[in-house]
Amino acid sequence: MKRVVITGMGTINAIGNNVEDSFEAVVNGVCGIDKITLFDATEFSVQIAGEVKDFDPTTVMEKKEVKKADRFIQLGLKAAQEAMQDCGLANEDGRVDASIADRFGIISASGIGGLGTIQKNSIVCEKRGPKKISPFFIPSSLVNMLGGFVSIAHGLKGPSLSHVTACAASTHAIADATKTIMLNGADRILVVGAESAVCEAGVGGFAAMKALSTRNDDPKKASRPFDTARDGFVMGEGAGALVLETLESAQNRGAKIYAEVIGFGESGDANHITAPVMDGPLRAMNAAFAMAKEITGVEPKIDYVNTHGTSTPVGDVNETKAIKEAFGGLENCPPVTSTKGQIGHCLGAAGAIEAIFAIKALNEGIIPPTINIENQDPECDLDYVPNKSREVELTTVMSNNFGFGGTNGSVIFKKFN
Numbered sequence: 001m002k003r004v005v006i007t008g009m010g011t012i013n014a015i016g017n018n019v020e021d022s023f024e025a026v027v028n029g030v031c032g033i034d035k036i037t038l039f040d041a042t043e044f045s046v047q048i049a050g051e052v053k054d055f056d057p058t059t060v061m062e063k064k065e066v067k068k069a070d071r072f073i074q075l076g077l078k079a080a081q082e083a084m085q086d087c088g089l090a091n092e093d094g095r096v097d098a099s100i101a102d103r104f105g106i107i108s109a110s111g112i113g114g115l116g117t118i119q120k121n122s123i124v125c126e127k128r129g130p131k132k133i134s135p136f137f138i139p140s141s142l143v144n145m146l147g148g149f150v151s152i153a154h155g156l157k158g159p160s161l162s163h164v165t166a167c168a169a170s171t172h173a174i175a176d177a178t179k180t181i182m183l184n185g186a187d188r189i190l191v192v193g194a195e196s197a198v199c200e201a202g203v204g205g206f207a208a209m210k211a212l213s214t215r216n217d218d219p220k221k222a223s224r225p226f227d228t229a230r231d232g233f234v235m236g237e238g239a240g241a242l243v244l245e246t247l248e249s250a251q252n253r254g255a256k257i258y259a260e261v262i263g264f265g266e267s268g269d270a271n272h273i274t275a276p277v278m279d280g281p282l283r284a285m286n287a288a289f290a291m292a293k294e295i296t297g298v299e300p301k302i303d304y305v306n307t308h309g310t311s312t313p314v315g316d317v318n319e320t321k322a323i324k325e326a327f328g329g330l331e332n333c334p335p336v337t338s339t340k341g342q343i344g345h346c347l348g349a350a351g352a353i354e355a356i357f358a359i360k361a362l363n364e365g366i367i368p369p370t371i372n373i374e375n376q377d378p379e380c381d382l383d384y385v386p387n388k389s390r391e392v393e394l395t396t397v398m399s400n401n402f403g404f405g406g407t408n409g410s411v412i413f414k415k416f417n
Contacts, residue, residue, distance in 0.1 A: 001182040003295075005250050005416060006258040008087025008190075008243030009356050010079040014050035014236055014343045018082055022353075023360040026368045027389045031220045031342050033234050038198050046207045048219040049198045050236030050344025060153075068136045070114030073146050075239040076194030079352075080150045083190065083241035088255060095155035105158030105186040106147045107177050109169035109193040111348030111403065114141025116199040150192055158186040164348070166403025167308070169193060170240060171351030174411050175264035177244045187249050193352030194239035203235060209274070213311065223345075224372035225309040225338035226316050226380040233310040236344025240352025259359045259413040262396070263292030263300065269406025276315055276402060281308075281322040284408040288398065289326070292412050300412060302327075302334050303394045304367050306358040308402045309338025310345050317379045319400065324382070335383045335390065341371040351401040355411065358397045362415050366391050 009019050014032025016022030025032075033050045041047040057066045057074040060081055066074070084090040089104075091097065096104055121137040139145050144162035151160055159180055163169045170193025177189035197203075206212050213232040215222035223234040250257055265287025269280035292300035308319055316338075327333045339357050346353055361367050366389050373386040395415050402408045 002184065003247035004178045004181045004244050004261045005247050006242055006261065006359060007245055007250050007255045008083040009258065009359065010082025010086060010241040011239065011353050011356050012052055012055065012075055012078045013238030013346065013353055014052060017055060019356060019360065023357065026339050026342050026357055027366055029342070029369050029371045029387065031371060033219045033222055033344055035219060036198060036203070039200055041203065044203060044207065045214055046203050046212045047216040048222055048234055049203065050234060051198055052237055068140055069149055070117040070140045071196040072110055072114060072194045073149050075196055075237065076108065076146045076192045077149060077153060079194065079239035079241035080154065080190060080192045083243050084154050087243040090154060094153060100187065101155050101157040103158050103187040104156045105160060105180065105189040106151045106156045107161045107163065107173040107189055107191050108144060108147030108150065109163040109173040109348050109352065110143045110146060110195050111164065111166045111169050112195065112197045112202070113143035115197045115202050117141040119199055119201040146192060146194055150190065154190070156190060158189065165407045166405055167345065167347050167350055168401045168403040168407045168409040169348035169351065171399065171401040171409035171411055172266060174242065174351065174355060175266060175409060178261045178264060181244060181246055188243065188245040190241060190243055191352060192239065192241045193349040195347040195349040196237040197347060198235055198237050206235065211312065221372045223311045223341045225311045225341055225370055226377055226384050227373050228375045228377045230311045230313060230316065232312055233340065234344040236346040238343065238346045238353055239349050240356050242352060242355065257416040259362055260416045261411065262295045262414045263288040263412035265291065265410045267408045271406055274404050276318045278318055278322045278325065280406055280408045281319055281400065281402055282325050284410045285322065285326040285400070288410040288412050300396055302396050302398050302412065304334055304358070304361060304397045305336040306354045306397070306399045307336050307338050308400045309340055311340060316377065320380045320382055330381060333382050335367055335385050337368055337370040337385045339368050351399065351409065354401065355399045358399045359413055362394045362397045362413060365393055
């Protein structure tokens with residue numbers, strides 16, 4: 001099988017509109033969660049979210065095209081643009097050369113897709129009738145149209161696929177891209193995970209499930225993974241993009257290599273539509289370990305895990321137990337953190353954004369903190385790097401993401417040398 005490496009990255013989220021700004025902010029414990037501005041949340045039980053700030057969609061689209069794409073697509077275009085520039089494969093117009101286009105694919109991911117657009121057009125249909133529905137409604141809201149818009153923007157003509165596996169979606173997209181390249185289905189793949197569900201239906205729906213924090217009076221401390229006072233996750237929005245390609249092609253063109261993908265694991269709980277169990281995440285991590293051992297020939301030594309860590313009472317304990325089991329006991333576990341305290345839970349985009357944070361940590365030798373740990377839950381007894389980042393030499397890192405429906409994903413990145 002071909003070896004697969006990361007050669008380009010891009011992101012936009014609540015604490016930064018590019019990779020460098022985002023990582024600097026996450027390392028310094030900056031929190032982007034605040035009062036909701038995208039709609040009037042006065043009457044909602046939840047009034048806080050991790051919104052993207054200072055984003056102008058006309059920087060990635062023609063003004064007349066903006067109305068044709070939901071906000072999640074616009075954010076995805078922004079992250080993809082940065083990743084393509086970063087990898088060095090795009091021409092001045094942002095498109096790839098025709099000689100590589102046929103084997104340059106795209107795999108997009110989102111947990112929900114264009115929920116704001118769906119909400120808006122549903123209201124129009126109900127109040128003004130079906131003839132008033134926008135002709136751009138369907139192509140603006142479909143999840144796979146994220147990949148459609150991005151592939152058109154950059155001229156990518158290879159495999160065009162999409163994942164909609166809730167909060168594990170873009171982790172699964174990274175795994176799928178790796179798989180496709182390993183099996184010679186493409187030479188390069190752009191993975192883009194994007195989400196923008198901070199709208200009345202999104203916030204109201206998750207609030208109705210009692211899944212969200214209601215700490216409206218203190219938004220900066222609302223998302224508090226592994227803390228005894230955590231009361232649910234905080235919704236975030238944003239996008240992450242990564243360029244994956246064969247090691248051979250990266251070396252042949254002298255590309256900078258951020259990391260090698262040496263393992264991934266996927267599993268299903270087959271238990272409950274929303275409540276997690278330890279078995280599923282455990283099997284995903286074990287599968288990633290097994291693959292890494294097969295590829296490298298040695299047992300992987302993981303130096304850091306970017307956890308799913310959503311700040312829910314049940315989820316954080318469940319993942320902690322799964323990690324301890326996967327690593328053979330508390331004494332063998334590496335430092336782990338959750339960066340959702342700073343950007344919120346970006347649902348289907350979480351895996352891509354958090355993979356970028358993990359890869360940056362790998363390259364910079366610094367682990368981002370888990371902020372807002374004031375009283376660590378006794379059942380959450382790992383080293384969560386509380387409140388302050390930690391400088392440490394890293395060789396191999398893991399990123400976990402799990403989703404409703406009992407769908408799980410883990411991916412392992414190794415420093416390339």
